[in-house]
Amino acid sequence: MTRGIILDCDPGHDDAVAMLLAWGSPAIELIAVTTVFGNQTIEKTTRNALAVAAVAGIEGVPFARGAERPLVREIETAEATHGESGLDGPSLPPPAIELDRRHAVQLIVEEIMARPPGTVTLVPTAALTNIALAARLEPRIVPRVREVVLMGGAYAGGNWTAAAEFNILIDPEAAHIVFSAGWPVTMVGLDVTHHALATPDVVDRIAALGTPVSRFFEELMTFFRAAYRNTQGFDHPPVHDPVAVAYVIDPAVLSVRPAPVSIELTGTHTRGMTVADLRAPAPPGTRTSVATGIDADRFWGLVTDAIARL
Ligand code: BDR
Ligand code: CA
Numbered sequence: 001m002t003r004g005i006i007l008d009c010d011p012g013h014d015d016a017v018a019m020l021l022a023w024g025s026p027a028i029e030l031i032a033v034t035t036v037f038g039n040q041t042i043e044k045t046t047r048n049a050l051a052v053a054a055v056a057g058i059e060g061v062p063f064a065r066g067a068e069r070p071l072v073r074e075i076e077t078a079e080a081t082h083g084e085s086g087l088d089g090p091s092l093p094p095p096a097i098e099l100d101r102r103h104a105v106q107l108i109v110e111e112i113m114a115r116p117p118g119t120v121t122l123v124p125t126a127a128l129t130n131i132a133l134a135a136r137l138e139p140r141i142v143p144r145v146r147e148v149v150l151m152g153g154a155y156a157g158g159n160w161t162a163a164a165e166f167n168i169l170i171d172p173e174a175a176h177i178v179f180s181a182g183w184p185v186t187m188v189g190l191d192v193t194h195h196a197l198a199t200p201d202v203v204d205r206i207a208a209l210g211t212p213v214s215r216f217f218e219e220l221m222t223f224f225r226a227a228y229r230n231t232q233g234f235d236h237p238p239v240h241d242p243v244a245v246a247y248v249i250d251p252a253v254l255s256v257r258p259a260p261v262s263i264e265l266t267g268t269h270t271r272g273m274t275v276a277d278l279r280a281p282a283p284p285g286t287r288t289s290v291a292t293g294i295d296a297d298r299f300w301g302l303v304t305d306a307i308a309r310l
Contacts, residue, residue, distance in 0.1 A: 003146075003248050004029040004119050006108055008066070009241065010038030010126035011048040012082055013089070013224040017303065018125050018151075018241035019052045020213065023061075024306025027249045031111055031120065032062045034104035038126040038170060039078045040086030042068040045126075048087040050095035055216050056310050059097060066104030067129040070171035078166060080231045081224075089223030090216050108134040109141055117144040121248055124178075125151040125241035127167055132174035135181050147184040151244040153261070153274030154190035155290055159232065164272030165190050168263065172272045176263040179274075185288045186256055187274060188247060192294040193240035198224065200236070202300050206307055213310040239303075246299050247291070253302070255293035258282040 007022055007030065009015040022028045033053070035046040046065045053063060069075045082088065100107055108130060112120045122145055124131050131150075135142055152167035152175065160166040168175045179185055198221045207218040221237065228237040246253045259282050264273040276290050 002027055002029040003121055004031045004115065005121045005123045005248060006032045006034060006111060008034045008036060008104070008122065008124040008126060008130050009049065010036050010040070010045040011052055011087055012039040012045065012241070013087060013220045014239045014241040015039070015125050016048070016052045016087060016220060017217065017239055018245050019058070020056055020217065020310060021242040021245045021303050021306045023056050023058050024309040025249050025302065028245070030058070030061050032064065032107055034064050034066050034108060034130055036066045036104070036126045036130050037068050037075055038167065039082040041077065042066070044086040046099065048085070048092065050097065050099065051087065051092035054093040054096040056213060062100040062107060063097065064100040064102050064104040064107040067133065070127060070129055071132065071173045073171065076170050081227050083223065083227070090219035104130045105133045105137055109138040112141040112144050113138065118146045120144070121146045122148045123150070123244050123248060124148065125244055127171040128152070128174040128178045129171045132177035135177060142181050142183050145183045147186060148178065149186045149188060149244045149248055151188050151193065151241045153187045155274065155276035155278060156191055158273065159190055161272065163270040165274070168274055169272030172263050172265050176265060179261050179263055179288055182287060186247065187261060187288065187290045188244040188254065189274065189291065192254060192291045193243050194238045195294050195296050196239050196243050196299055197236040198239050206304055209308050211310070213307055217307055242303055243294065243299060246302050249302055250298065253295055253299050254291040256289045256291050258286045258289045260286055261288040261290065
């Protein structure tokens with residue numbers, strides 16, 4: 001049984017790996033890739049998504065450009081982590097496919113409404129702007145979506161501020177809409193993705209595949225390692241976004257538990273915080289869950305196998 005996903009992303013080094021994992025996994029039907037501002041401007045994240053598609057040989061999948069700014073706040077990007085291009089490191093090929101003519105939000109709505117209920121999983125790995133706009137544009141998508149498995153947030157401290165994770169911080173109002181919509185949401189946050197580290201062991205194993213895609217991965221990780229060392233003091237870079245895709249492929253990658261999650265919209269020091277209530281048990285009817293543990297070897301096994309198939 002394959003799982004149909006729409007990957008909503010802002011490539012971004014780890015978003016690029018999420019694309020490779022989704023396309024290289026036989027367990028995933030990649031319904032569409034949609035882009036949003038975030039790690040860089042929408043022009044750059046969209047160009048990068050098309051470049052990754054060219055590297056990975058993604059075809060027959062619509063790519064659509066989405067929101068260029070947050071719902072309410074001013075735009076903030078992550079140039080220090082992802083570089084001036086948003087995907088610094090490898091040289092990027094020109095696009096091999098045309099962008100879909102639809103806006104990403106329109107595409108998300110149409111793809112969900114065209115398929116049987118319960119067959120589309122949304123995997124956002126960036127600001128939640130497109131997903132929030134889609135839920136507002138066509139509320140009937142909410143009960144039709146199987147689940148939302150998103151990379152973002154954290155219950156135990158942030159990365160962009162002491163309290164907030166980047167994807168949530170840059171559009172907290174959108175995050176509030178998505179977390180409170182009523183569809184099942186699994187938050188794959190820093191609590192687990194900070195353990196999905198591209199150690200030299202991992203990078204060497206993938207580089208040893210000796211293919212153009214494995215070289216692309218190695219070049220991405222070389223830049224990402226230096227950026228994470230300089231900006232956040234990590235020895236090895238955490239590769240956040242593919243963890244959400246991996247959970248859809250194989251739920252045993254993560255331990256997950258239900259917990260109410262509220263988005264802090266007004267805090268003086270805590271804006272963008274994902275406040276998870278981990279006092280057990282979660283109240284009946286809780287629709288949000290948080291990831292609390294990761295099997296990192298299992299995760300990297302999936303990524304390695306996927307890249308080996310490309
Ligand atoms: C998240 O922020 C972005 O910079 C990464 O691509 C990832 O989605 C990690 O906080
Ligand atoms: Ca991302």
